[in-house]
Amino acid sequence: MNKNTFSFLAFFCAFILYSQDKTIELPLIGDRLSGAVSETEEEILGRQFLRDLKRETDILYDPIVQEWTELFIYKIGENSKVSKKTFEILLIRDNNLNAFAAPGGIIGVNAGLFKYADNEAQFASVVAHELAHLSQRHFARQILENSDRSNASLATVLASIVVAVATQAPAAVIGAQGLLASQRLRFSRLYETEADREGFITLENSGYDTSEMAEMFKNMQELRRLSGDTPPEFLLTHPVTTRRITESRERARENPQDGTVDSFNFRLIKNRVKYLMTDNLSIRAFEKEIGDTDDDKYFRALIEMKKLNFSKSIEILNGLEKKYPDNLIIKTTIAEVYTESGNVRKSKDYTKKLLSVSLGNYPLSYNLANAFIQEEDYVAAEGVLEDIKFYRPVDVNLLRDLSEVQKLSNNMLGYHLTNSEFLFYSGRYEEALMDLQEARRIARNNFKIREIITERILILQTYVRRS
Secondary structure: OOHHHHHHHHHHHHHHHHHHOOOOOOOOOOOHHHHHOOHHHHHHHHHHHHHHHHHHOOEOOOHHHHHHHHHHHHHHHHOOOOOOOOOEEEEEOOOOOOEEEEOOOEEEEEHHHHHHOOOHHHHHHHHHHHHHHHHOOHHHHHHHHOOOOOOHHHHHHHHHHHHHHHHOOOHHHHOOOOOOHHHHHHHHHHHHHHHHHHHHHHHHHOOEOOHHHHHHHHHHHHHHHHHOOOOOHHHHHOOOOHHHHHHHHHHHHHOOOOOEOOOHHHHHHHHHHHHHOOOHHHHHHHHHHOOOOHHHHHHHHHHHHHOOOHHHHHHHHHHHHHHOOOOHHHHHHHHHHHHHHOOHHHHHHHHHHHHOOOOOOHHHHHHHHHHHHHOOOHHHHHHHHHHHHHHOOOOHHHHHHHHHHHHHOOOHHHHHHHHHHHHHHOOOHHHHHHHHHHHHHHOOOOHHHHHHHHHHHHHHHHHHHHO
C-alpha cells in the first residue's frame, strides 16, 4: 500500500469515527446537566463551531507561534479541572484583545491578547479563565438555566460567537436567539465570577504569580476606558468591574505565591506575533520604538528579514544564539531566515542538524519542507509534510500546503484527496465533495481506493444536505 493510500485510509477511518460520534451518552443518575446536554453533544456542536470558525475567520498561521501556544495551553490545561484535556487551539489574526473557549476543548486566542498581556502570567490568567468556562461547562449550564433541553440554544450561542469573531461585531453575541439579553447578562456575571475563581486556582497550580490576574484586569479596564463606544468584544462578553479586580487581589493576598511572572520565550513570542501583525507601511514606526533588550533584538532581526536584509538578520540572531545556545525559538528563526534568503543548502543542513536532536519538531520540519519547496523538490517536501500530518491530521493550513505541494509534484490523486480534507475541515462541504468526485474519477482503475472514496462521498453528502 503506497503512502497516499495509507494516509487516506487513516483519514477515512478517523472520519467514520468522527461521523458516528453522534451517539448520546446516558446521563448519570441525578445529573441534571448531563440530562440537558451531554459532553458528547457539546463536542459535536463544538466541532461544527470549529469548522464554521475556520471558514469565516482569518487565522494567524505561524508554526513557531502555534507550537508555543499549544504547548503553553496544554501546560495550563494539565492544572485545570477540564475533564478531557484535548484541545484545538486557533490563533486569530486580529489585534483586538480577545480569547474564547467553546465545547470540545476549542480555545481561540487573538493576536491582541499577546499585545495587551504585559507578561506571561497575565497571558496565563486569561487562558486559565477560559479553561474554567470549559471545566464548569458554562455552555451546557446556560441551556439548563433556560429550560431548553434541545441543542437549539447552544447551537445559536456558538453560531453567534462565530459571527462576532468573524465580523468583529460583538452585538452578535448578545443577540442570540431565544436568550433574553437581561438573562444572558445575569448569567454572564455569575459564570464570570466562577471562572475567575477556578481560573485563579488553575493559575496558582500552574506556578504563576497570581497577583498578575488583577493586573491583567486593570489593563482591560484601562483599555475599556480608552476604547469609548467601541470596546473589544472580550470586554463586552467579559465585563471588568472594580469588584472583580478587588476580589482577584484579595485572593492573591490570601494565597501569596512567588510564582513565575514572565519568561524570555514569552517575550520572544510576543514580539514574533507583533512582527507577524506588522505590515510594510508600519515598519518604520516600529523601528523607532525598538529597544536594546534581547527580545527587542529578536524583533529587530525579524524586521530585517522582512526588509530582505538577511545578512543583518542572521548577524543579530547569531549573537542571540551565542547567549542562549539552547533556545529553539532563536535557532528555528535562524533556519527560517536561511530559507527566506534562498540559501537552501545552508537551511537544510542547519535544520537537519537541529532535527537530529529535536526529532519531529513541528516548526523545524515545516522549515525543512519549505526549503525543499524552494529548490523545487516537491516529492521530498510532500514526504516531510505527510510526516507532520500524521501528528496534525486536522490542521487546515498544513492540509492546504500539502495539497499544493502534491499538485506541484503532479500527484493529482493525492492532491484531490488532501484538498477534500482541507475543504471539509474548513466547513466547505460542497467544494470538498467536488474534489472527492474528481479523486474517484482518477482512481477508476484502483477498485479498493475507489470504493473507499465512494463511501466517503456518501458521508459527505449528508453534510452538504444539512448545510
